[in-house]
Amino acid sequence: xxxxxxxxxxxxxxxxxxxxxxxxxxxxxxxxxxxxxxxxxxxxxxxxxxxxxxxxxxxxxxxxxxxxxxxxxxxxxxxxx
Numbered sequence: 001x002x003x004x005x006x007x008x009x010x011x012x013x014x015x016x017x018x019x020x021x022x023x024x025x026x027x028x029x030x031x032x033x034x035x036x037x038x039x040x041x042x043x044x045x046x047x048x049x050x051x052x053x054x055x056x057x058x059x060x061x062x063x064x065x066x067x068x069x070x071x072x073x074x075x076x077x078x079x080x081x
Contacts, residue, residue, distance in 0.1 A: 017051030020065030
């Protein structure tokens with residue numbers, strides 16, 4: 001899996017958003033329905049909506065999925081290298 005910075009360097013285009021991995025995306029693609037219609041409050045749907053808003057010119061911060069950890073996750077959480 002490439003890091004966000006690596007993808008940006010390879011593509012040389014501005015970042016609109018990062019869609020988090022989710023079973024919702026898999027389910028939606030299997031039934032042929034957009035994930036935004038299946039559950040508009042899911043993390044992938046919100047990421048798509050925010051990407052569309054950025055494409056429309058709004059200045060929204062890009063949230064990198066997986067970077068949100070609570071206090072205990074920061075203290076006791078370990079990440080694979």
